[in-house]
Amino acid sequence: MIRRLLTGAACAALLACSGCFRPLPLRPPRPARPLPRPPQKDYQRPLPAGAWALRKLSPTDRKPNLRRALADRQGLLEALERSLAYLAKPSSRAFFPVSGIRHGHLVRSLEVFRDLLRAGKERSPEELAQEVERRFDFYRSVGCDGHGTVLFTGYYTPVFRASRTRTPRFRYPLHRPPEGHVKDPRTGETLGLRRADGSVDPHYPDRDALLSSGLLAGRELAWLEHAYEAYIVGVQGSAELELVDGGRLSVAYAGTNGRPYTSIGRALVADGLLRPEELNLRGLIRFFSAHPEAFRRYAARNQRYVFFQEGDGRPRGCLNEPVTPRRSIATDKQIFPRGGLCLVEADLPGSQGVRERLFLDQDAGGAIRAPGRCDVYMGVGEEAGALAGHTLVEGRLYYLLLSDDELYADAGW
Numbered sequence: 001m002i003r004r005l006l007t008g009a010a011c012a013a014l015l016a017c018s019g020c021f022r023p024l025p026l027r028p029p030r031p032a033r034p035l036p037r038p039p040q041k042d043y044q045r046p047l048p049a050g051a052w053a054l055r056k057l058s059p060t061d062r063k064p065n066l067r068r069a070l071a072d073r074q075g076l077l078e079a080l081e082r083s084l085a086y087l088a089k090p091s092s093r094a095f096f097p098v099s100g101i102r103h104g105h106l107v108r109s110l111e112v113f114r115d116l117l118r119a120g121k122e123r124s125p126e127e128l129a130q131e132v133e134r135r136f137d138f139y140r141s142v143g144c145d146g147h148g149t150v151l152f153t154g155y156y157t158p159v160f161r162a163s164r165t166r167t168p169r170f171r172y173p174l175h176r177p178p179e180g181h182v183k184d185p186r187t188g189e190t191l192g193l194r195r196a197d198g199s200v201d202p203h204y205p206d207r208d209a210l211l212s213s214g215l216l217a218g219r220e221l222a223w224l225e226h227a228y229e230a231y232i233v234g235v236q237g238s239a240e241l242e243l244v245d246g247g248r249l250s251v252a253y254a255g256t257n258g259r260p261y262t263s264i265g266r267a268l269v270a271d272g273l274l275r276p277e278e279l280n281l282r283g284l285i286r287f288f289s290a291h292p293e294a295f296r297r298y299a300a301r302n303q304r305y306v307f308f309q310e311g312d313g314r315p316r317g318c319l320n321e322p323v324t325p326r327r328s329i330a331t332d333k334q335i336f337p338r339g340g341l342c343l344v345e346a347d348l349p350g351s352q353g354v355r356e357r358l359f360l361d362q363d364a365g366g367a368i369r370a371p372g373r374c375d376v377y378m379g380v381g382e383e384a385g386a387l388a389g390h391t392l393v394e395g396r397l398y399y400l401l402l403s404d405d406e407l408y409a410d411a412g413w
Contacts, residue, residue: 043144043151043372052099053335053371054139054399063138064345064398067129069356073117079327079360080114083339086319086362092338094186101139101337101401108410109136109402113341135406138343141336141397144372152346154376154391155236155330155365156384157315160229162222162241162249170223170244172230177255177307178215188318190258204257206303221308222249227295228288231264232281234306237365238315240380252311259303261366267298281389304366315380317363325379326350330363332370337361337399346395348376349387355395 047053057063086092087107096103112135120128143149163170180194192202193215205213222241224230233239233251241249265284268274273294274283288295314322317330319338329342340361347355359376368375374397378384402410 041144041149041151041372043149044370045144045372046370047142047335051142053141053332054099054101055142057138057140057398061138061140063133064343064396065356066132066343067125068354069343069358070125070128070132072354072357075324075327076358077114077117079324079362080110080117080341082321082324083319083341083360083362084110084114086321087339091186092319095333095338098337099335101340101399105401105407106337106340108407109400110339110341112402112406112410113400132400135403136400137403139399139401141371141374141399143396144370148396149394150346150372150374150397152344152348152374152376152391152393152395154349154378154388156378156388157238157240157380158229158232158236158385159240159242159381160224160233161244162224163244164222164249166220166223167244170225172224172227173216173220174222174224174230174233174239174251174308175216175305176219176221176309178210178219181255181307183255188255190256192258202258204259206257206259207305208300210257210305221251221310226288227292227299228285231295231299232285233308234304237306238311240313248313250311250313250315251308252316254307254309256307256366257303257305259305261304262302263367264298264302267301280392281385283389315377317377319362321362323362323377324360325377325384326357327359328362328377329359330365330368330375330377331361331397332368332373333364335371341400343398343400344374344376344395345398346393348393348395349390361399 084107087103087110093103096106113132116128116131120131140148141150144151161170166173178193182191182194182200183189184191190204192200192204195201204210205215210216222243224233224241237253239251241251243249265274265279268284268287269276269279274287278287317323317328318333329344338361342359342361344357344359345355348357351357363375363377365375367373376388376391378387378391
């Protein structure tokens with residue numbers, strides 16, 4: 001999955017908190033486009049024990065503007081079909097119910113919405129919105145504050161030059177999982193390393209210890225030109241590599257060492273090396289391009305290390321289904337329904353002033369935890385990276401589910 005890790009994940013992952021370090025004497029150039037900073041809140045605030053992440057809106061609650069969201073349907077059917085493909089797998093049932101949402105309820109909701117879209121190709125957004133609002137209920141994330149506040153960030157699939165073999169120019173590897181890597185077959189979570197006697201050691205080495213242990217020798221999948229490029233691929237969870245000998249190699253998430261993620265971006269801000277408005281993906285690339293000697297010291301603070309495998313050219317999320325640019329999001333899959341139909345209400349980059357957009361919840365991320373966080377997949381390449389790097393905005397996250405009356409009528413009850 002793309003976010004896997006990142007599970008992230010994502011530019012969002014680069015923005016999580018970290019401690020202090022002695023400042024370096026040089027500063028990077030000012031960015032051309034400063035990133036707006038939202039109010040400082042605890043967006044990672046966990047749910048209270050036993051609480052649900054979603055609250056159904058009452059008839060008197062304000063609802064988002066579905067008409068504006070339905071004015072742009074490009075890619076929506078494609079993303080819907082991928083969620084339905086995942087939910088058709090028997091293994092998907094193990095993750096339900098979640099936040100009160102049942103597997104069958106979600107499946108039927110997606111089927112009905114898909115059929116409405118197919119039948120309503122010639123219908124206006126107003127007509128289609130009225131039909132959906134009549135038959136569906138809105139469920140809003142409680143957010144980080146209990147009032148629905150969610151921080152939206154972006155992630156993407158970068159494109160870098162690379163080599164299949166190590167050369168003087170390409171010296172920084174992406175690794176396959178080491179021999180003996182053990183993960184939960186249901187959730188994909190890392191369990192540890194298998195010992196010679198068959199038992200599993202849950203104490204996986206951290207990033208620095210792993211890289212110096214010899215466990216990854218011979219597990220190199222590809223080599224990149226810069227250390228920070230390999231790191232970014234780990235944060236984003238996937239990449240397209242243009243090989244120096246011709247051709248292209250897709251790399252996809254294959255797991256992690258299970259250690260906690262710590263942001264190097266926040267550390268740079270804390271140390272006075274980046275201004276808060278420079279804290280985005282392009283700002284980090286600019287800084288480490290100018291100060292490559294600083295990268296290793298800051299990267300060592302992050303204990304997590306990400307492993308890769310060859311992909312098929314289609315970036316995938318945690319559902320093991322392809323993700324769709326600007327139609328797939330990553331959320332905390334412990335508290336939100338996998339594959340769900342969502343409406344995001346936020347000023348996302350590239351939205352041309354429209355605050356409402358429909359998405360499918362198809363990915364997860366190591367830095368995307370709790371009901372106050374959401375990561376938007378922007379696509380592949382430089383343009384998508386620019387959008388992802390400038391996505392940092394508060395908003396609301398809604399899930400659309402068939403109303404109980406419609407569900408019961410549909411079942412013939």
